[in-house]
Amino acid sequence: MSYVRLVDVQKRFGQVVAVDRLNLGIEKGECFSMLGPSGCGKTTTLRMIAGFEDLNEGEIHVGDRLLSSSRKRFYLPPEKRDFGMVFQAFAVWPHLTVYENVAFPLRLRKLPTSDIERRTHGALEATNLLDVAQKSPASLSGGGKQRVALARALAINPDVMLLDEPLSSLDPHLREEMRFEIKDLQRQFGFSIIYVTHDQSEAMALSDRILVMRLGVVQQIDTPLNVYSHPANRFVFSFIGLSNFLDVERDGDGPCRVAGGGGTLPVSPPAGMGSRLSLAFRPQEVGFGTKGTVDGEVQRKSFLGEVVDYQIKVGEQSVRVQTGRRSPGPEAGETCHLDIRRPFWYPAEEPEG
Amino acid sequence: MSFSLKKGETFGTAQIILFLSIAILVIVVAVPVLLIFANAFWDNNGNFNLHDVMNVLREPDTYQALLNSVIIASGTTIGSTTIGTFFAWLVTRTDLPCKKFMKAMFLVPFMLPSFIGALAWKMLLSPRAGYINRFFMDIFNLDEPFFNIYSYLGIVLVEIMYLFPFVFIQVCGALERMDPTLEESARISGAGLGTITRKITIPLVLPSILSGALLIMLYSMAHFGTVAVLGIENGIYNIPTLIYERIHQSAGSFESIRTGTVLASVLVVSAAFIIWMQNKILSKGHFQIIAGKSFRPMELKLRGLRIPLLVACCTYIAITIVLPTAVIFLVGALPTYGMPFTWENLSLENYKFILFDNQLTKDAIFNSVSLGLSAALITMFTGVMISYVIVKMKVRGKGVLEFLGMLPFSVPGSVIALGVILAWSGKFGINIYNTVWIILLAYIARYMAFSLKANSAALEQVHDSLVEAARACGATMWQALKDIVLPLVRPGMLAAFFLIFLPSLRELTVSIMLYAPTTRTIGVAIYTLNEDGETVVSAALAGVALVLIITGQSIINRFIARTTKG
Ligand SMILES: Nc1ncnc2c1ncn2[C@@H]1O[C@H](COP(=O)(O)OP(=O)(O)OP(=O)(O)O)[C@@H](O)[C@H]1O
Ligand SMILES: [Mg+2]
Numbered sequence: 048m049s050y051v052r053l054v055d056v057q058k059r060f061g062q063v064v065a066v067d068r069l070n071l072g073i074e075k076g077e078c079f080s081m082l083g084p085s086g087c088g089k090t091t092t093l094r095m096i097a098g099f100e101d102l103n104e105g106e107i108h109v110g111d112r113l114l115s116s117s118r119k120r121f122y123l124p125p126e127k128r129d130f131g132m133v134f135q136a137f138a139v140w141p142h143l144t145v146y147e148n149v150a151f152p153l154r155l156r157k158l159p160t161s162d163i164e165r166r167t168h169g170a171l172e173a174t175n176l177l178d179v180a181q182k183s184p185a186s187l188s189g190g191g192k193q194r195v196a197l198a199r200a201l202a203i204n205p206d207v208m209l210l211d212e213p214l215s216s217l218d219p220h221l222r223e224e225m226r227f228e229i230k231d232l233q234r235q236f237g238f239s240i241i242y243v244t245h246d247q248s249e250a251m252a253l254s255d256r257i258l259v260m261r262l263g264v265v266q267q268i269d270t271p272l273n274v275y276s277h278p279a280n281r282f283v284f285s286f287i288g289l290s291n292f293l294d295v296e297r298d299g300d301g302p303c304r305v306a307g308g309g310g311t312l313p314v315s316p317p318a319g320m321g322s323r324l325s326l327a328f329r330p331q332e333v334g335f336g337t338k339g340t341v342d343g344e345v346q347r348k349s350f351l352g353e354v355v356d357y358q359i360k361v362g363e364q365s366v367r368v369q370t371g372r373r374s375p376g377p378e379a380g381e382t383c384h385l386d387i388r389r390p391f392w393y394p395a396e397e398p399e400g
Numbered sequence: 401m402s403f404s405l406k407k408g409e410t411f412g413t414a415q416i417i418l419f420l421s422i423a424i425l426v427i428v429v430a431v432p433v434l435l436i437f438a439n440a441f442w443d444n445n446g447n448f449n450l451h452d453v454m455n456v457l458r459e460p461d462t463y464q465a466l467l468n469s470v471i472i473a474s475g476t477t478i479g480s481t482t483i484g485t486f487f488a489w490l491v492t493r494t495d496l497p498c499k500k501f502m503k504a505m506f507l508v509p510f511m512l513p514s515f516i517g518a519l520a521w522k523m524l525l526s527p528r529a530g531y532i533n534r535f536f537m538d539i540f541n542l543d544e545p546f547f548n549i550y551s552y553l554g555i556v557l558v559e560i561m562y563l564f565p566f567v568f569i570q571v572c573g574a575l576e577r578m579d580p581t582l583e584e585s586a587r588i589s590g591a592g593l594g595t596i597t598r599k600i601t602i603p604l605v606l607p608s609i610l611s612g613a614l615l616i617m618l619y620s621m622a623h624f625g626t627v628a629v630l631g632i633e634n635g636i637y638n639i640p641t642l643i644y645e646r647i648h649q650s651a652g653s654f655e656s657i658r659t660g661t662v663l664a665s666v667l668v669v670s671a672a673f674i675i676w677m678q679n680k681i682l683s684k685g686h687f688q689i690i691a692g693k694s695f696r697p698m699e700l701k702l703r704g705l706r707i708p709l710l711v712a713c714c715t716y717i718a719i720t721i722v723l724p725t726a727v728i729f730l731v732g733a734l735p736t737y738g739m740p741f742t743w744e745n746l747s748l749e750n751y752k753f754i755l756f757d758n759q760l761t762k763d764a765i766f767n768s769v770s771l772g773l774s775a776a777l778i779t780m781f782t783g784v785m786i787s788y789v790i791v792k793m794k795v796r797g798k799g800v801l802e803f804l805g806m807l808p809f810s811v812p813g814s815v816i817a818l819g820v821i822l823a824w825s826g827k828f829g830i831n832i833y834n835t836v837w838i839i840l841l842a843y844i845a846r847y848m849a850f851s852l853k854a855n856s857a858a859l860e861q862v863h864d865s866l867v868e869a870a871r872a873c874g875a876t877m878w879q880a881l882k883d884i885v886l887p888l889v890r891p892g893m894l895a896a897f898f899l900i901f902l903p904s905l906r907e908l909t910v911s912i913m914l915y916a917p918t919t920r921t922i923g924v925a926i927y928t929l930n931e932d933g934e935t936v937v938s939a940a941l942a943g944v945a946l947v948l949i950i951t952g953q954s955i956i957n958r959f960i961a962r963t964t965k966g
Contacts, residue, residue, distance in 0.1 A: 097588055125587045132588040138581035142603045151599075152589035199589065209588075 050075040050239060051096070051207060056105035058091055058263075065091040067263040069105070075206070078233060078240040080250035083260035084286070089243040092260075093211050096241065097132055098125035109207065126155075131200030131238070135212040137192040139184040139199070146171070146180040149198045156203065170198040173232060190221045197229070201236060208233075211243045226252055247287055251275070259283050281393040284327050291333075291366040293326045293341075294395060309362030310342040316392040323395040328387045330356075330369040335376055336386030348379045359383065413877070414795045421786040422797075425804040428845045432819020433668065433811055439822060440661035444654070456662040465642040466666060468552075472627065472638055473620040475556035476563060481613040483560060484567030485602075490709065492575040493601070494700045497710050505717045506568050511953050512725070513906040514562035515625025515923070516942045519930060520724030521558050522629055523731055523939070525549035529738055531727070550634040559626050561720040563619060567612035574608035575601070593700045607681050614678045621674075622667055622812030624909040628927065639663045640814035644913055647818065657822070664815040671810040725946065732940030750940035761941050763918060764925035767836060771921065772904035775843035780896045782844075783851025784859075784889060790852075791859040808849035813909035816845045821913065834916035842910045847903070851896040858892020859885075898956045905952070906945055 049072025058066040066088040073079045081089045094100045096107060098114065101122055107115040114123045139148050149170050153163045171177050174194045179187060184195045193213060200208060210229070214222040230253060233240055244250050250257050251271040259266040259274060259282075266286075267279035278284040285292070294306040303312040303324070316324055331354075346365070347358040355376060357368040368385065370376055377383040443449040456462055487506050491499045509517075524532045527545040536546035548554060582604065586596045602609075624640040632641060643660045650656040702709060731737060733746040754761035789798065790805055811819075820842045825833035832838045862885055870880040908923035915924045922945050929938035 099584060099587075124592075125584070126590045126592055128588070129590070130588055132585060134581040134585060136579055136581055138579060138585040140582060140586075140600060140604070142606075151586070151591075155590040155595065196585070199585070203590070 049073055050077075050110060051241070052106075052108045053092075053096070054106045054108070056092075056095060056107065057103045058088070058095060058100060059103050064263050066095070069265060071258065071265075071268070073239055073241060074255075076233075076237050076239055077255045078230070078242065078253055079256050079258070080242040080244060080254040081258045081260060082244060082247060082250045082286075083266075085245060086262075087260045088263040089245075089260060090211055091263075093209050093241060093243050096207075097130060097209055098123060098128050129203060129205055130207050130209055131203065131205040132209040133193070133196045133200050133211070133213040135216055137184075137189070137196050137216065139192050139195045141183060141185040143184075144181050145176055145184050145187075145195050145198075148184060148195050149176075149202050152199065152203045166202055166204070170202040173201060173235060174198040174228075189217050190225060193217065193225065194228075197232070201232065204236065205238055208238045208240050210240060212245070213242075214249065215244070215246065222246075222249070229253065259286060261286075278391070281325065281327065281396070284391060284393070289330050289367065289369070291328050291330060292393075292396075293361060293364055293366060295324050295326050297322050297324065305341060305362050305364070307363035309364070310340065312387075313340055314387065314390050316390075320392060320394065325393045325395050326387070327391040327393055328389060330367045332387070332389040333366075333368045334370070334386040334388060335368075336384050341385040341387065342382065343385055344382050345377050345379050348376070359385070361385070414793060417785065418789055418793070418795050418797060418801065421782075421789050422801050422804060424782050425786065425801070425807065425848075428841065429807045429811060429816075429848065430804060432816060432823045432845065433807065435822040435827075436661045436664045436668070436815060436819050439657060440665045452658070453662055456659050457666075459659075461637070461642065462659060462663060465637045465639055465663065468627075468631075468636055469621050469638040471552060472555055472559065473617050475552070476559040476620040477613050477617045479556060479560040480564035480616050481567050481609060484564040484612060485571050485609055487564070487713075488568050488571035488575060489597070489601075490713070492572055493597070494702050494709075495706065496702065496713070497706065502713055502717075503572065505721065507565055508721050509562045510565045510569075511902075511949055512562060512721070512946070513625070513908070513923070513949070514559065514623070515629055515908050515927065516728060516906070516946065517562055517724050518558050518626040518629035519926070519938070519942060520727045521549050521554070523727050523737070523935070524723070525554065526633075549630055550636075552636065555626055555630050555636065558630065559620055559623065562626075563616045566615045566619070567609060570608045570612035570615075571605055574605040578604060597700075610681050611678050614674050614681070618671055618674045618812075621670060622814065622909075624814060624912065625923075625927075628908075628912075629930070639667055640812070640909060643814050643818060647821070647913060660818050661822075664818050667812050667815050668810060671812055675806075675810050728939050728946065729943045731936055732943040734936050737935035737939075750936050751944065754937060754941050754944065758937070760920065761925055761929075761937070764920045764922050764941070765944070767839075767919060768905050768907075768922040771836060771840055771843060772901045775840055775847060775904050776897045776901040778840075779844050779847050779851045779900050780855075780893050783848060783896055784855045784893055787852055787855035787859050788885075791856050792862075792864070805852055808845065808852065811845070813846050813907075814913065816842050817910045817913035820845070833914075834919070836919045839911055839914050839919060839921070842914060843900075843904055843907070846907075846910055847900040850899040850903075854896040854899060855889065855892045858889040858895075862888045894959075898952075902949060902952050902956070905948055 051071075051073040053069050053071040056066060056069040056071075057064070069092065081092060083089055091100060095102055095115065102115050102117040104117050106113065106117070109128075112123075113119075113121060114128060115121065140151075143151070146167060150163055150167045153166055158166075168177070171180055174197055176191075176194055176198055179191065184192055187195065193216070196213070213229075214225050217225060226249060229240070240253070242250070242253060254271055256268060257271055257274050258268045261282050267274055267283050269277070269279075274283060275287055278287060281292075284290055293309075295303040295312060296306050297303045297316075299322075300318065303315060303326070304310070305312070312326070341361055343359040343361040343366070345357055346360050349356045350372070353372055354369045355372055357370075357376065359366050359368055366385075441448055441450065441453060443452060457466070487502075490496050491503045491506070496502065522530070524530050525545075525547050527533060527548045527550060530545070530549065533545040533547065536542060549558070578601075583596050583600055586600045587593075591599065621638075622640055623638075624644065627636065627638045627641045628644070631637060632645075637645065643663050646656040646659050730741050730746070732750050733748065734741070735745065735747070735749070739745045755765075756762075786801065786805060789795070790802055820838055821833060824838055824841065825831050832841070866884055866888070867880050870884045871877070875883065906923055907921060908927060911921040911924050912927060915921065920928070922941065926938050926942050926945065929935075929941065
């Protein structure tokens with residue numbers, strides 16, 4: 048049985064269903080990320096786990112403890128859950144020193160003074176803050192403040208660490224560095240991480256598993272590799288990484304044609320998907336081939352450093368292709384033929400409404 | 401920079417504006433204050449004489465007045481800060497019902513003039529005749545009054561009722577802007593709501609609490625009305641009331657002016673010290689606790705205390721706001737003070753009398769409205785000019801103006817009044833004593849601080865690049881001012897106008913020292929009528945003043961709501 052369990056959790060704010068029928072299990076020591084566009088319910092889920100929000104349906108357990116239950120109207124208050132939590136806006140207390148910030152949760156637990164000192168020291172050491180322990184956190188940079196927040200969360204040695212976009216207030220360079228620091232701390236202390244982000248590369252780099260969410264509904268829960276290479280649906284495919292979609296048509300079991308002109312496809316979808324389909328592929332998984340494949344015309348070619356990026360017109364649709372900078376390719380204005388190496392098939396997109 | 405010092409083009413204009421600004425502040429504020437210091441510290445032979453100053457301070461009356469100012473101000477500050485912080489916490493951090501309404505009600509005392517409140521409490525709780533005292537004495541056959549409002553405690557309690565909003569509004573603002581995750585992270589660290597309030601919330605808003613407390617301290621030290629109405633009866637004087645007493649009784653004798661100026665100097669110095677402290681607290685201790693994006697802050701569930709606290713708040717509002725206001729209107733409707741409030745006794749006779757028949761009250765209303773309008777207009781325009789120089793211009797000699805611009809903030813009303821008497825009763829060949837002009841001058845000096853504050857705030861919002869862009873488009877400096885700057889600072893100017901007009905309608909501290917028989921203001925008329933025992937007429941006039949003030953305030957509120965919306 049998983050360590051943290053969310054069973055049929057639902058949360059509504061008035062008419063808005065922020066989180067719908069969420070079932071989730073997170074293992075001990077796992078790094079689990081929640082990923083999705085803005086407003087999809089990531090923060091709400093995390094705050095329900097932390098105990099800041101009540102549930103409209105469902106239950107939350109950690110180990111053999113019941114934390115929240117809408118049916119029993121039981122909610123263990125956040126201060127009794129013994130989690131560590133880090134917020135986006137740092138939330139370090141400017142009227143206390145760095146040391147006092149980190150010692151705060153330990154003091155509340157009425158530990159012996161020597162224990163408090165030892166564990167505060169340990170947390171400060173792990174986050175490289177010993178030098179600034181007596182300073183005010185207001186005098187630190189954004190990265191420094193976030194380290195204080197991390198140390199404070201670590202101090203009680205929690206089993207579960209909740210992180211809500213902890214790095215998105217930092218500049219990109221620092222963000223990458225802190226990512227690895229968090230991972231190192233996890234290895235050292237062995238806590239589970241529940242990590243909220245809308246930065247997919249962050250989620251990929253850190254996580255054992257990723258949850259992709261949309262409008263409060265879970266789309267896929269899987270390892271980073273599987274989410275990327277076996278996306279569960281069209282939304283996940285388009286949300287993770289770069290993506291292309293081509294509308295295609297088909298008569299019965301015949302070959303597929305690109306809608307609006309652009310040739311016939313050499314590959315066929317699995318049977319029984321209907322006559323109007325979407326062909327999805329990644330820009331990196333296309334090559335320039337010989338005649339007989341999809342025909343297109345290069346509209347724009349841009350050199351981006353290691354890769355060359357093409358905007359290609361296929362009939363009335365447009366796709367993006369990226370190749371290595373050394374591989375040969377057509378110039379802007381020339382016609383070309385696309386060789387799609389890894390096609391994904393999805394039902395044609397419903398008209399927006 | 402909008403005003404460059406390219407020689408030949410704007411040199412003249414900039415210097416003229418600077419000179420004008422300095423001249424205004426010198427004439428209106430600096431000269432009166434300097435004269436006060438001069439009179440206090442130099443004797444009539446022109447020698448610096450600290451010995452005499454010490455003697456004045458050692459006189460039992462002066463010494464007692466100083467002590468009383470400190471006692472009353474301390475009591476008021478402690479009480480108002482406690483109440484203000486508690487109510488602010490209650491309406492921002494708990495699940496108290498009808499919080500919006502409560503918040504609005506707690507701000508009402510801002511509008512009510514405290515000396516009218518003191519008058520109302522006198523009618524209710526004066527030891528012999530007060531309605532509440534008589535009620536309890538009759539019911540329980542007491543020989544002693546239930547509560548004597550003519551006491552330190554009475555004065556302090558009445559001042560608290562009218563001053564606590566200063567702390568309330570500051571702390572409310574700080575609590576509303578505070579990042580809620582600061583409290584949530586304490587919660588997840590294991591702190592209960594009580595601990596969070598003590599260890600996190602209160603320390604984080606402490607700078608706002610202290611700054612509000614100092615404001616109250618400043619106000620209460622220099623406050624005339626409440627002590628004049630409730631203290632003098634029992635011989636309790638504070639600094640402003642003793643200054644008034646001395647100047648008023650002894651008609652400008654050297655001794656009394658000496659005492660007055662020494663006391664006024666003490667007031668100026670303490671005010672300057674308080675303002676200095678406040679700036680220090682605000683600049684040093686002001687934590688960056690402003691929220692980015694955030695949720696609603698946590699609300700403490702009051703549970704069993706929810707209804708008792710609601711009842712307590714409503715009772716507080718009923719006793720401190722509704723009751724005194726109602727008493728003013730009711731007493732104003734009686735033929736003589738002390739009669740019971742029965743239907744047969746109540747009539748509109750007094751109101752008719754003061755509005756149509758009585759020359760004194762008609763004059764007072766006319767004087768207050770015209771003085772208020774002129775003071776507000778003049779101060780608004782000079783304020784915008786002076787703020788413009790301070791905030792936007794780079795000219796040599798601006799430092800002088802910046803210093804002068806600080807002065808109005810630290811000069812209390814009674815000091816200004818004494819100062820203008822010294823300056824404009826013939827000393828420089830101009831004698832406007834006993835005319836409305838001296839009151840107007842004093843009003844301008846007194847309210848300049850409001851205008852400077854509102855206008856600088858508005859001007860700081862106008863980024864220099866806006867003017868530069870206009871100049872780059874080919875506008876001359878005057879066109880840029882007229883078309884770009886003026887429209888952008890208009891809200892600040894309007895705010896300044898109302899910030900001056902409404903308080904001046906109910907002004908007492910300054911005009912009581914300067915009035916002549918035909919130049920009474922509403923405040924003076926209410927006060928003197930009450931002193932002369934015309935309690936019901938005075939109450940009726942106070943009622944009219946309240947109607948004027950409340951109407952004015954609602955017009956402004958509607959106006960502000962409209963301008964901020966669109
Ligand atoms: N306290 C609240 N009251 C009302 N609606 C809320 C509240 N909190 C969240 N919501 C709504 O619930 C939905 C999910 O919000 P949530 O903050 O969980 O999104 P998110 O995935 O964290 O987004 P972001 O990436 O922008 O942080 C949104 O539609 C939001 O408007
Ligand atoms: Mg969020």
